[in-house]
Amino acid sequence: MYSQSEENYLKAIYHLEESSEKGVSTSKLSEELQTKAASVTEMLKRLAEKKLVNYQKYYGVSLTPKGKSWALAIIRKHRLWEYFLVECLNFNWDEVHEVAEQLEHIQSKKLVEELDCFLGRPSFDPHGDPIPNAAGVLPEFKKRRLSEFKVGDTLICKGFSDASSSFLQFLDQHKIGLDTLLSIKSIQEFDESMLVKVRNNEIMLSKTATQNIFVEIYKESKLKEKV
Amino acid sequence: MYSQSEENYLKAIYHLEESSEKGVSTSKLSEELQTKAASVTEMLKRLAEKKLVNYQKYYGVSLTPKGKSWALAIIRKHRLWEYFLVECLNFNWDEVHEVAEQLEHIQSKKLVEELDCFLGRPSFDPHGDPIPNAAGVLPEFKKRRLSEFKVGDTLICKGFSDASSSFLQFLDQHKIGLDTLLSIKSIQEFDESMLVKVRNNEIMLSKTATQNIFVEIYKESKLKEKV
DNA sequence: AATATTATTTAGCTTTGCCTAAAAATTTTA
DNA sequence: TAAAATTTTTAGGCAAAGCTAAATAATATT
Ligand SMILES: [Mn+2]
Ligand SMILES: [Mn+2]
Ligand SMILES: [Mn+2]
Ligand SMILES: [Mn+2]
Numbered sequence: 408m409y410s411q412s413e414e415n416y417l418k419a420i421y422h423l424e425e426s427s428e429k430g431v432s433t434s435k436l437s438e439e440l441q442t443k444a445a446s447v448t449e450m451l452k453r454l455a456e457k458k459l460v461n462y463q464k465y466y467g468v469s470l471t472p473k474g475k476s477w478a479l480a481i482i483r484k485h486r487l488w489e490y491f492l493v494e495c496l497n498f499n500w501d502e503v504h505e506v507a508e509q510l511e512h513i514q515s516k517k518l519v520e521e522l523d524c525f526l527g528r529p530s531f532d533p534h535g536d537p538i539p540n541a542a543g544v545l546p547e548f549k550k551r552r553l554s555e556f557k558v559g560d561t562l563i564c565k566g567f568s569d570a571s572s573s574f575l576q577f578l579d580q581h582k583i584g585l586d587t588l589l590s591i592k593s594i595q596e597f598d599e600s601m602l603v604k605v606r607n608n609e610i611m612l613s614k615t616a617t618q619n620i621f622v623e624i625y626k627e628s629k630l631k632e633k634v
Numbered sequence: 635m636y637s638q639s640e641e642n643y644l645k646a647i648y649h650l651e652e653s654s655e656k657g658v659s660t661s662k663l664s665e666e667l668q669t670k671a672a673s674v675t676e677m678l679k680r681l682a683e684k685k686l687v688n689y690q691k692y693y694g695v696s697l698t699p700k701g702k703s704w705a706l707a708i709i710r711k712h713r714l715w716e717y718f719l720v721e722c723l724n725f726n727w728d729e730v731h732e733v734a735e736q737l738e739h740i741q742s743k744k745l746v747e748e749l750d751c752f753l754g755r756p757s758f759d760p761h762g763d764p765i766p767n768a769a770g771v772l773p774e775f776k777k778r779r780l781s782e783f784k785v786g787d788t789l790i791c792k793g794f795s796d797a798s799s800s801f802l803q804f805l806d807q808h809k810i811g812l813d814t815l816l817s818i819k820s821i822q823e824f825d826e827s828m829l830v831k832v833r834n835n836e837i838m839l840s841k842t843a844t845q846n847i848f849v850e851i852y853k854e855s856k857l858k859e860k861v
Numbered sequence: 862a863a864t865a866t867t868a869t870t871t872a873g874c875t876t877t878g879c880c881t882a883a884a885a886a887t888t889t890t891a
Numbered sequence: 892t893a894a895a896a897t898t899t900t901t902a903g904g905c906a907a908a909g910c911t912a913a914a915t916a917a918t919a920t921t
Binding site: 866870879885 | 905
Binding site: 410412442443445446449450453464465466 | 907908909910911912915916917
């Protein structure tokens with residue numbers, strides 16, 4: 408139906424719309440997709456013709472309902488394949504993304520639905536990212552970052568916003584994964600780094616790290632103020 | 635490494651080299667790939683530059699060792715994916731080909747090897763076609779057509795040379811699949827059609843059909859001559 | 862408000878892979 | 892073996908998707 412390139416643009420626009428308050432600009436897209444701005448402009452004109460995006464020269468782009476639902480279908484496939492690679496094919500969570508980037512473009516309604524069924528209709532991929540259902544609806548979940556919490560809180564890891572291989576390997580090294588319990592021992596005031604207890608080890612996490620770890624509350628400390 | 639188009643050409647050349655005595659011509663390729671002869675000529679020049687084929691203007695084409703091993707790698711992926719679709723995802727054997735056509739181009743050494751392992755290293759795909767191993771070696775098997783046998787012989791189905799959806803559905807209707815037992819009841823002299831017993835039913839198979847069914851001997855009749 | 866800076870778009874070029882029509886080579890037939 | 896038929900190649904185009912450089916619009920600065 409649409410080319411791999413078109414699908415990658417739709418997905419990138421979707422992710423940028425989610426992660427930033429303002430609209431999606433040509434330059435942000437060109438950075439995300441590692442292409443030149445001129446190429447982006449061209450593609451946006453094509454996508455607009457196909458009614459997948461609203462594009463106004465010089466004023467950025469947004470997905471139409473049609474474009475959004477196509478983007479969600481690609482994301483669904485991407486995350487289901489990642490789940491398959493980790494659960495069935497012994498892939499590590501830091502090596503699935505590249506392959507899923509290819510598999511997400513395979514066109515077959517039946518393939519996706521049977522795969523979903525075969526895997527037991529998972530709600531989250533190996534990185535904790537939500538998997539849209541066949542109708543494009545995301546499972547309910549609350550995104551709170553580790554950096555928002557305070558000394559004494561105990562939390563469960565539910566996802567990671569930086570999916571880079573190096574960050575995932577860093578987490579592996581410290582034995583932090585989905586559903587790992589973390590408790591905050593102390594917070595350095597000057598750089599907001601946290602001393603965190605994980606499986607009887609205490610490790611230091613930079614602010615960059617704590618902002619990229621999504622958690623749910625397991626047990627909240629009674630303290631009203633940060634110490 | 636190579637484009638989808640290039641890979642499809644390599645696969646087509648491989649299949650044509652296998653199935654015909656003479657060399658592979660531009661026109662045979664253009665028919666196989668549903669493209670025009672002019673497009674084939676161009677692609678052959680590109681493939682020759684990449685040392686994947688031996689191409690001599692006006693005198694056809696053949697695979698180099700490099701081209702052959704790449705073709706076998708694609709065929710390996712194609713057949714492993716078909717096996718996966720049938721065994722794990724409830725696909726019927728007549729609906730796997732199109733999807734495998736896409737999946738065969740996914741690039742990941744680890745993916746193929748893990749998939750092979752996950753599936754239990756199968757030797758034949760759902761149509762009975764042999765699956766090359768990681769080194770590109772095909773499992774031993776002897777191809778004899780049902781049409782070669784005589785009245786009284788009992789045979790086991792081992793494959794089909796026409797993989798069209800309509801032929802596969804015809805086989806389904808008559809409950810003929812891999813490892814089905816067939817015994818030859820009679821052969822019409824004028825058109826060489828066969829009356830064959832399958833699971834207590836007798837069905838008539840045209841010569842076209844019997845030529846497209848590969849079998850192994852289960853029990854040979856004592857008759858020396860056709861009746 | 863005018864100018865400087867930055868972002869975006871346009872223009873023109875490239876590669877891949879396909880097409881049609883014309884030319885050239887090969888093969889068949891007489 | 893020469894003419895006819897067929898096959899293959901060449902020439903010239905087109906669309907997708909990228910690029911660089913130049914032009915233009917929007918935003919920031921003075
Ligand atoms: Mn991913
Ligand atoms: Mn992709
Ligand atoms: Mn197939
Ligand atoms: Mn293919």
